[in-house]
Amino acid sequence: MDAMIMYFGGIEAGGTKFVCAIGDENGKIYARERVATEEPDVTIPKVIQFFRNFKVESLGIGSFGPVDLNKESKTYGRITSTPKLAWANYPLVQTMEEALHVPVGFSTDVNGAALGELYRGAATGLDGCLYITVGTGIGAGLVSKHQLLQGLSHPEMGHVLLRRHPEDKFEGICPYHQDCLEGLASGPALEARWGKPASELKNDQKVWKIEAEYLAQALMQYILIVSPKRIIMGGGVMKQEQLFPMIRARLKELLAGYLDFPELKERMDDYVVPPALGDNAGITGALILARQALEREHVSRP
Amino acid sequence: MDAMIMYFGGIEAGGTKFVCAIGDENGKIYARERVATEEPDVTIPKVIQFFRNFKVESLGIGSFGPVDLNKESKTYGRITSTPKLAWANYPLVQTMEEALHVPVGFSTDVNGAALGELYRGAATGLDGCLYITVGTGIGAGLVSKHQLLQGLSHPEMGHVLLRRHPEDKFEGICPYHQDCLEGLASGPALEARWGKPASELKNDQKVWKIEAEYLAQALMQYILIVSPKRIIMGGGVMKQEQLFPMIRARLKELLAGYLDFPELKERMDDYVVPPALGDNAGITGALILARQALEREHVSRP
Ligand SMILES: Nc1ncnc2c1ncn2[C@@H]1O[C@H](COP(=O)(O)OP(=O)(O)O)[C@@H](O)[C@H]1O
Ligand SMILES: Nc1ncnc2c1ncn2[C@@H]1O[C@H](COP(=O)(O)OP(=O)(O)O)[C@@H](O)[C@H]1O
Ligand SMILES: [Zn+2]
Numbered sequence: 001m002d003a004m005i006m007y008f009g010g011i012e013a014g015g016t017k018f019v020c021a022i023g024d025e026n027g028k029i030y031a032r033e034r035v036a037t038e039e040p041d042v043t044i045p046k047v048i049q050f051f052r053n054f055k056v057e058s059l060g061i062g063s064f065g066p067v068d069l070n071k072e073s074k075t076y077g078r079i080t081s082t083p084k085l086a087w088a089n090y091p092l093v094q095t096m097e098e099a100l101h102v103p104v105g106f107s108t109d110v111n112g113a114a115l116g117e118l119y120r121g122a123a124t125g126l127d128g129c130l131y132i133t134v135g136t137g138i139g140a141g142l143v144s145k146h147q148l149l150q151g152l153s154h155p156e157m158g159h160v161l162l163r164r165h166p167e168d169k170f171e172g173i174c175p176y177h178q179d180c181l182e183g184l185a186s187g188p189a190l191e192a193r194w195g196k197p198a199s200e201l202k203n204d205q206k207v208w209k210i211e212a213e214y215l216a217q218a219l220m221q222y223i224l225i226v227s228p229k230r231i232i233m234g235g236g237v238m239k240q241e242q243l244f245p246m247i248r249a250r251l252k253e254l255l256a257g258y259l260d261f262p263e264l265k266e267r268m269d270d271y272v273v274p275p276a277l278g279d280n281a282g283i284t285g286a287l288i289l290a291r292q293a294l295e296r297e298h299v300s301r302p
Numbered sequence: 303m304d305a306m307i308m309y310f311g312g313i314e315a316g317g318t319k320f321v322c323a324i325g326d327e328n329g330k331i332y333a334r335e336r337v338a339t340e341e342p343d344v345t346i347p348k349v350i351q352f353f354r355n356f357k358v359e360s361l362g363i364g365s366f367g368p369v370d371l372n373k374e375s376k377t378y379g380r381i382t383s384t385p386k387l388a389w390a391n392y393p394l395v396q397t398m399e400e401a402l403h404v405p406v407g408f409s410t411d412v413n414g415a416a417l418g419e420l421y422r423g424a425a426t427g428l429d430g431c432l433y434i435t436v437g438t439g440i441g442a443g444l445v446s447k448h449q450l451l452q453g454l455s456h457p458e459m460g461h462v463l464l465r466r467h468p469e470d471k472f473e474g475i476c477p478y479h480q481d482c483l484e485g486l487a488s489g490p491a492l493e494a495r496w497g498k499p500a501s502e503l504k505n506d507q508k509v510w511k512i513e514a515e516y517l518a519q520a521l522m523q524y525i526l527i528v529s530p531k532r533i534i535m536g537g538g539v540m541k542q543e544q545l546f547p548m549i550r551a552r553l554k555e556l557l558a559g560y561l562d563f564p565e566l567k568e569r570m571d572d573y574v575v576p577p578a579l580g581d582n583a584g585i586t587g588a589l590i591l592a593r594q595a596l597e598r599e600h601v602s603r604p
């Protein structure tokens with residue numbers, strides 16, 4: 001490794017795997033490793049070991065959630081009420097700070113992916129974007145004027161309520177809301193409704209008509225409420241590329257010309273787009289979180 | 303007037319009246335005038351005349367919309383596609399700047415009200431809040447980490463889609479979406495559905511059960527998407543105070559314990575609240591927009 005380059009560490013902490021990477025300021029990745037998500041006592045020592053082999057200036061983590069992002073909170077840096085019980089309340093940030101002695105930036109996986117796509121992917125040149133993943137769960141992160149949106153909590157956009165498609169009698173699988181967006185349109189919801197994994201349903205038109213309806217309704221709510229500069233749709237289910245034109249067309253119908261912006265009219269093809277970074281959006285974002293953590297450290301300890 | 307005090311001008315520009323005021327930094331109001339909203343050629347000269355009587359450092363305007371808030375746009379500072387045709391495309395900011403030769407801050411009426419409630423009303427001490435008005439129309443503004451949320455457009459939260467209450471067969475009155483929130487739950491929607499002005503429906507329980515259902519659904523979407531620190535509900539329809547406990551109770555049911563924050567559980571009474579400033583939220587916010595415009599001017603021309 002080149003001694004003149006600053007190296008950053010990134011972790012995309014997911015429910016099935018932790019992707020760990022070493023990269024530089026420009027998003028170039030020098031080393032990468034996947035560690036299976038087992039119990040923290042098994043997974044975290046392997047993650048720490050990976051980073052011990054490198055000299056990083058700081059670390060960024062984009063994590064599955066919900067997570068506590070409120071720096072004034074006693075439980076800042078923890079995964080909170082996850083159904084993966086071994087990880088509930090696990091002090092992820094604190095453990096990594098104590099092991100590596102570097103500043104740690106922390107956010108959700110989708111917030112990380114939104115940063116990755118904004119600065120190195122499908123939204124470069126803009127000052128914000130919304131990134132939504134449609135996979136095992138549905139979640140989204142928003143950057144607006146270069147800031148991640150955060151209130152009481154990080155966004156939980158996957159659980160918005162929808163109008164039922166008249167041909168869809170499936171009851172939904174969200175343990176909290178039954179037929180919210182995640183309950184009706186996530187990968188596992190597709191599998192439960194149709195009896196086959198989503199990846200094997202490609203040729204069934206009705207599957208994607210209903211899926212596009214729900215995703216278009218969700219995007220409509222996001223546009224009316226936060227008005228993103230661009231919407232990037234990733235995750236396993238969005239590998240079904242036929243969804244993109246269907247979602248755009250239905251979204252236009254739903255908006256009914258109400259918002260008079262070219263992005264939502266003649267330029268819709270550039271407004272709702274797949275990730276330019278593909279599966280690298282999350283880890284690229286984690287490296288950006290690392291760099292931001294280092295910058296904050298320099299401001300607060302000049 | 304005291305020569306040591308800095309005076310600011312504020313305008314709450316509404317569809318029926320322009321409220322003009324002179325105030326100081328602390329939100330104290332020294333003079334106020336209402337000018338009816340007729341054609342711009344009639345209304346604006348009266349507004350200018352009012353401010354000519356005072357020496358203000360800057361002016362803030364919270365306006366009915368939609369408005370163009372994008373400073374890079376050629377139509378910045380205009381009301382855009384309003385159904386009030388005489389005002390469509392009217393250069394409100396530019397006209398006031400040319401008349402008064404002071405910096406002008408500009409935002410929507412509900413963004414202004416959100417700032418007013420945040421710094422001088424029901425959300426003081428927090429770093430953000432959501433203000434929603436339920437009146438002739440339904441609109442909302444969000445402050446997050448002291449910034450007004452703005453993307454492609456300002457928020458248009460009044461037009462979110464809802465699930466129909468099973469007992470409600472009313473078709474809705476939104477000219478774009480028919481039965482969006484505004485189409486079902488605004489003051490004119492109540493009047494069209496029940497055949498009487500909303501203010502005369504106080505004792506009809508069914509009216510408020512359906513109204514509370516729709517408003518609770520909307521708040522659920524806002525909470526999942528932007529997670530406000532507090533929600534302030536104003537406007538004519540919210541004068542029906544019995545709505546508050548009904549909305550809070552239904553919102554709790556809809557969230558179903560999903561978000562584990564005390565604000566949304568045991569402290570819900572402090573989370574969904576009426577405006578502390580009453581009908582002064584908008585004009586107080588306009589004065590804050592004025593002060594912010596002056597501060598920006600000092601930063602950019604030191
Ligand atoms: N090609 C595909 N077409 C449709 N669905 C897919 C495809 N690949 C994966 N999925 C679905 O996406 C989900 C996994 O989402 P993914 O984004 O890959 O991971 P995760 O959400 O767990 O991080 C699974 O439910 C799976 O059925
Ligand atoms: N006490 C009341 N109870 C119920 N609805 C009311 C009441 N007062 C006014 N409204 C309704 O609110 C609407 C006017 O909203 P308001 O917020 O006062 O003004 P605007 O939205 O035009 O600025 C009207 O449709 C009216 O029917
Ligand atoms: Zn849900």
Ligand SMILES: [Zn+2]
Nearest residue numbers: 461476479482
């Ligand atoms: Zn509408």
